[in-house]
Amino acid sequence: MTQAVVFTGAKLFTGVDESVIENAAIWIDNERIVYAGPADGLGTLDPSIKSIDLKGQFVMPGMTECHAHLSFTDANPFNLGAQSPEEATLTAVRNARVMLGSGFTSALSFGSIHKVDLALRSAINSGAIPGPRLAAAGKDLGVTGSTVDSGVFDGLEQIADGPWALRKAVREQRRDTVDIVKIFIDGEGVCEHATQHELSFHDDEVAAIVDEAHRHGMRVACHSRSAAGVKQAVKFGVDFIAHANFLDEEAADMLHAVRDHVYVGPGIIWELGLIEHCESLGLTSDWVRQRGYEEEVEASIRSVQMMLDRDIRMMVGGDYGISVAPHGTYAKDLEVFVDLFGMSPAKALLCATRDGGAAFDTSGMLGTLEKGKYADLLIVNGDPIADIKILQDHSKFSAIIKGGVIYRDLIHESTFKIAPEAIFTG
Numbered sequence: 001m002t003q004a005v006v007f008t009g010a011k012l013f014t015g016v017d018e019s020v021i022e023n024a025a026i027w028i029d030n031e032r033i034v035y036a037g038p039a040d041g042l043g044t045l046d047p048s049i050k051s052i053d054l055k056g057q058f059v060m061p062g063m064t065e066c067h068a069h070l071s072f073t074d075a076n077p078f079n080l081g082a083q084s085p086e087e088a089t090l091t092a093v094r095n096a097r098v099m100l101g102s103g104f105t106s107a108l109s110f111g112s113i114h115k116v117d118l119a120l121r122s123a124i125n126s127g128a129i130p131g132p133r134l135a136a137a138g139k140d141l142g143v144t145g146s147t148v149d150s151g152v153f154d155g156l157e158q159i160a161d162g163p164w165a166l167r168k169a170v171r172e173q174r175r176d177t178v179d180i181v182k183i184f185i186d187g188e189g190v191c192e193h194a195t196q197h198e199l200s201f202h203d204d205e206v207a208a209i210v211d212e213a214h215r216h217g218m219r220v221a222c223h224s225r226s227a228a229g230v231k232q233a234v235k236f237g238v239d240f241i242a243h244a245n246f247l248d249e250e251a252a253d254m255l256h257a258v259r260d261h262v263y264v265g266p267g268i269i270w271e272l273g274l275i276e277h278c279e280s281l282g283l284t285s286d287w288v289r290q291r292g293y294e295e296e297v298e299a300s301i302r303s304v305q306m307m308l309d310r311d312i313r314m315m316v317g318g319d320y321g322i323s324v325a326p327h328g329t330y331a332k333d334l335e336v337f338v339d340l341f342g343m344s345p346a347k348a349l350l351c352a353t354r355d356g357g358a359a360f361d362t363s364g365m366l367g368t369l370e371k372g373k374y375a376d377l378l379i380v381n382g383d384p385i386a387d388i389k390i391l392q393d394h395s396k397f398s399a400i401i402k403g404g405v406i407y408r409d410l411i412h413e414s415t416f417k418i419a420p421e422a423i424f425t426g
């Protein structure tokens, strides 16, 4: 259903750098971009090509959610796997539509309940349901006594101990056609038996997981909060590092040394949601403080500054799909990047677009609006550089385009329901 179309009169953020081009044009032809730049560089067009004047609306690359849990059902985070496979599947179908409708045209999965991601990826790729491009994960992989092994992950955990048992687990994930193997290198403040500073694996276990995954073309994503966890991840070749809350100079320098191919997701929406909404989970502020979460937020702000100083590539996203950070609110991460981490709005946009796109697709086809790349873009009725929060307002998306297919308002079920008189007016 796609075709060639030229958008004129755009305010264009290509994602190549922080600049914005006024009076720009974007020409897409089916799934690819033919041109994106100043209107006067467009040349003469065949008059048969449809042209639409955007009248100053903002055009930017589609964003990448780099720590997605599409099978999470906005449930209490202390009982994540409470849903049956059937319930998790149905909500994942809805969540995929909501994520695309929120302006995220790609998603790196960081763990999936009951392997829901795999069927979800097939359904999205076949066009049966709308959703982001999806790099699918299997269940979380961890050792006995790790955070993964804590009872709140029923349907989400795969436990194995020792290099060969872990290699077998990775091979099982390969058999399931997983793209990303998700492991927990350290723990979590709420988890008494595996805290945020406690390493779960021995070095030879992480080395075995990464080696086995890479030899089968899979990538490895980890949960690493501590400096020691980040160092273990970098040393043994983990591709995506989530959290990195408590960096020290050595860990930051190690990340810098691998900045061309390792990406860090420093999002702290879980911590912020827990601190703000702890009472809805039956917890007191004192308890949350004792578990180290306020300290974790402060440490994260320092760690992100260390990464900014070293030009380490950071991605947005993280753990949306729980009651304190529900699906559909993903763009809150960009607000956090600006307000708490001190990035410029344009820099936060680059994390969400250029850097997330490069993390998702190593062949360089995503994340920026340039000739020959996939036509994944957003048309926004407003200026995210002036107000980054506008990306949280779904009503401001005039269109969300993925692979040249144009969508609008995927969020509100009400748009599917029509008034009786509309039956005959079409």
Ligand SMILES: [Zn+2]
Binding pocket: 067, 069, 110, 111, 318, 319
């Ligand atoms: Zn997660």
